[in-house]
Amino acid sequence: MALQTELQNAGISDALRASIALGLPVLKGILFALKADRAERLGGYPAITLYDLAREYRAGDRDCGICFEYAVHDALSSQHALIYPLVSTVLDEFCGLRAGAQSILFGAEKSGKWSLINTAQELINDESRVLSGGIGQPPKLLRLWNKLTRAMNMEAARAELPPSVNGLWKSDLFLGSATDQRWVGATLKINKAQFVGSPGLRVGLYPALRNSDRPYRDDATNLVMCPLPYDGGFMEAFYGAFFAVTAFLKADAKTPSPIVVPYAHDQHFCRLLEQSRDVPVLEVISAMYQMGQPGLVTEGEIGTVEEEVSAVAPMPAIIGSQWR
Known part of the structure; x- marks a missing residue:
């Protein structure tokens, strides 16, 4: 098939x-x-x-979170007028990445037979590096890829990762640009209180609680917190369809x-x-x-x-x- x-x-x-x-x-x-x-x-x-x-x-706790992960990924891929400029600005001002925000979806579905992947593998090459905020030459992303994949499901494999990118396997997206080949690990949460920092993670994305919410660096997690305005349009229809399908199955x-x-x-x-x-x-x-x-x-x-x-x-x- x-x-x-x-x-x-x-x-x-x-x-x-x-x-x-x-x-x-x-x-x-x-x-x-x-x-x-x-x-x-x-x-x-x-x-x-x-x-x-x-x-x-069987409804899972991560069902809605998985939807949110690829909703953000899709919004960046399509240059959504509310999402793309905001995330691009955050990457510029907080991470020094100025070429606009592109997204690689990493491990959105971490269990089951089915995995949701990003098909644009051409976004990364042998020169792609992942920024962790530490001192020294950033590691090359492709060299880490297999280790990150194993670490996602195998605790023993996590010791193979360099300390500077510890926790990078928890990334939901890699944000950056194919132009300058610099990427950062991003984690997404529906509930802002669930963020946990790791050396390898740089950005945290979540639905804004108020219209006045603005991006900032959180000292507790060392994450750049990026609240996303999420109402109306394509994703509202998608979420409506998602909840309709799951309600139909539960009934x-x-x-x-x-x-x-x-x-x-x-x-x-x-x-x-x-x-x-x-x-x-x-x-x-x-x-x-x-x-x-x-x-x-x-x-x-x-x-x-x-x-x-x-x-x-x-x-x-x-x-x-x-x-x-």
Whole structure:
């Protein structure tokens, strides 16, 4: 099965069709996040129905956080008018990186069969270095990459990292620029109180609590704290679709109460899913893509694997250099 991208091509013109277009990748992500042994009991991923998935789905504490991680990544990739200039300014003023903010998504999904990856591997090369704030030549990122990947899941592997970048494996994003090949590790939290500093981490991103919140350096964690204005537009629709899909699964693959899913377009999306609750998830997704807003999301292959999907990356488009 092909590795798949979800490319945003157009602005949101219809709430229902946008909910469908954004909700289907969420549904696919939840499907492939199932552990392989659980999927095999049901005949493999292609055989799992919406009803099966509802019975297997267990909401995790990191579900919303994972959404937030790749929402920020996508906003930077698309140069979102509220996010890109803010993060670019923070990198300039606090980290000395002046070429504008680019993002590499690192390990957004740290468990399960499915991993969410950044497909733009051309952003880094043999000269890419990661800045830690310490004295001396910054280490080269590619040389650290395999160690960081192992350290993400193996505590014993963390001792292999240089002390100056200890904790870099906890990065959710690498922020920087392919122009000057300098990057910093960034951590993202929905709850600001959960930040914990590490020598390898430089930036902390979180949803702003007040309109008056401004970036600053936090002495307790030694992180540059960057509050993000997060309301309206594409991501509001995405979060609405995410909560609609998870509520649908928690309701045993039936349409949730309007108290749980209050918006009419999300309710209708759930009713469409309920009509196919005994159909394999991948077949439902394939059939419903045409019902999503035309041009909002386009699937594209970035490679193939012999047996099953192993990665997907949502990739919003740059339309006139603005997030639409």
